[in-house]
Amino acid sequence: xxxxxxxxxxxxxxxxxxxxxxxxxxxxxxxxxxxxxxxxxxxxxxxxxxxxxxxxxxxxxxxxxxxxxxxxxxxxxxxxxxxxxxxxxxxxxxxxxxxxxxxxxxxxxxxxxxxxxxxxxxxxxxxxxxxxxxxxxxxxxxxxxxxxxxxxxxxxxxxxxxxxxxxxxxxxxxxxxxxxxxxxxxxxxxxxxxxxxxxxxxxxxxxxxxxxxxxxxxxxxxxxxxxxxxxxxxxxxxxxxxxxxxxxxxxxxxxxxxxxxxxxxxxxxxxxxxxxxxxxxxxxxxxxxxxxxxxxxxxxxxxxxxxxxxxxxxxxxxxxxxxxxxxxxxxxxxxxxxxxxxxxxxxxxxxxxxxxxxxxxxxxxxxxxxxxxxxxxxxxxxxxxxxxxxxxxxxxxxx
Ligand SMILES: Cc1ncc(COP(=O)(O)O)c(C=O)c1O
Numbered sequence: 001x002x003x004x005x006x007x008x009x010x011x012x013x014x015x016x017x018x019x020x021x022x023x024x025x026x027x028x029x030x031x032x033x034x035x036x037x038x039x040x041x042x043x044x045x046x047x048x049x050x051x052x053x054x055x056x057x058x059x060x061x062x063x064x065x066x067x068x069x070x071x072x073x074x075x076x077x078x079x080x081x082x083x084x085x086x087x088x089x090x091x092x093x094x095x096x097x098x099x100x101x102x103x104x105x106x107x108x109x110x111x112x113x114x115x116x117x118x119x120x121x122x123x124x125x126x127x128x129x130x131x132x133x134x135x136x137x138x139x140x141x142x143x144x145x146x147x148x149x150x151x152x153x154x155x156x157x158x159x160x161x162x163x164x165x166x167x168x169x170x171x172x173x174x175x176x177x178x179x180x181x182x183x184x185x186x187x188x189x190x191x192x193x194x195x196x197x198x199x200x201x202x203x204x205x206x207x208x209x210x211x212x213x214x215x216x217x218x219x220x221x222x223x224x225x226x227x228x229x230x231x232x233x234x235x236x237x238x239x240x241x242x243x244x245x246x247x248x249x250x251x252x253x254x255x256x257x258x259x260x261x262x263x264x265x266x267x268x269x270x271x272x273x274x275x276x277x278x279x280x281x282x283x284x285x286x287x288x289x290x291x292x293x294x295x296x297x298x299x300x301x302x303x304x305x306x307x308x309x310x311x312x313x314x315x316x317x318x319x320x321x322x323x324x325x326x327x328x329x330x331x332x333x334x335x336x337x338x339x340x341x342x343x344x345x346x347x348x349x350x351x352x353x354x355x356x357x358x359x360x361x362x363x364x365x366x367x368x369x370x371x372x373x374x375x376x377x378x379x380x381x382x383x384x385x386x387x388x389x390x391x392x393x394x395x396x397x398x399x
Contacts, residue, residue, distance in 0.1 A: 032358050034360065046278075047285070049281055054277055066276065077280040097247060100247065108256065109138070112256070145178075151178035170201075173205070184217040202233060203230055209290055231251075304377045326374055350363040
């Protein structure tokens with residue numbers, strides 16, 4: 001590490017998903033026909049009425065600083081969304097908008113964590129949580145999930161992981177990378193454990209709108225006795241295909257929202273006015289486009305699940321939400337590639353498939369669950385079919 005860098009940089013690495021994308025871009029630049037099943041974003045265009053609202057904001061000269069936490073109009077639209085969709089009543093002072101859900105999660109950790117503090121991170125987890133926790137000086141306590149539990153945190157494992165140092169528990173439903181969705185009853189059971197512990201709950205609901213089986217329950221609503229300790233994180237990146245607009249929002253206790261606002265005021269200030277205007281249109285607007293999106297995604301999920309089930313060495317559970325299949329690839333360990341390399345880890349398998357099939361996927365270790373691959377199926381149907389055929393073919397060449 002360069003001596004000019006802060007020791008802080010030793011606890012953080014580049015996001016592994018971004019790394020895969022960089023590798024793929026380099027391969028593509030060399031002329032290869034690469035297919036990226038590693039990207040955590042939908043291939044659909046942002047709905048037209050949302051884009052129009054952004055354009056209208058530019059034309060109206062809505063291009064100057066706003067309140068750090070977002071305009072009053074945006075916060076009112078977020079409050080309406082929380083009430084309408086989740087039955088949650090947040091006041092404007094309990095709401096903040098930021099530059100993506102990512103920034104809000106980061107600010108929440110930075111505002112509350114210190115050396116010695118612990119955060120319970122159920123695995124597999126979204127890649128950024130542990131690094132953010134470490135950057136804030138605290139320790140991620142990784143609690144491995146099990147496929148047979150639907151990859152969900154159990155009451156028993158939660159109880160065993162809690163210590164007097166625990167400051168937060170993260171609940172991400174639907175989950176990235178497994179697509180697991182917690183039911184109301186499961187959340188109530190976790191609430192019963194948490195009620196006696198003075199810990200905060202980070203409910204990362206960013207995939208709320210992408211549920212195929214069962215239905216979404218917001219932890220803040222399903223854990224009413226913890227409401228004053230739950231920070232609900234959400235945004236428009238996934239449900240409205242707006243990853244590039246960079247707009248996330250959070251609802252939670254006023255003391256915490258105020259602290260996040262202070263941090264944001266000294267770093268990025270308000271999210272883009274154009275994204276704020278577009279988000280009002282998204283949250284208040286017609287959502288019928290989602291039905292078509294979900295139908296398309298469901299058909300793709302079935303395509304992936306079928307391909308995985310018929311490829312020896314791979315297996316996966318059906319994944320109720322998000323747009324990922326989390327496949328076990330440990331059945332390929334010990335096999336040899338055509339050029340004589342033995343596959344021993346998920347990284348080896350992902351690397352082999354990238355080299356041999358020009359298909360990129362993120363290895364499970366990046367999500368704290370070795371022996372797996374995350375297959376993101378948010379790409380055009382025809383390309384997905386080609387990618388899956390290439391994976392099956394590459395695997396069939398192993399001996
Ligand atoms: C679980 C989870 N939380 C948060 C985010 C961040 O979303 P945003 O684009 O709003 O920063 C992502 C993005 O991939 C995610 O998968």
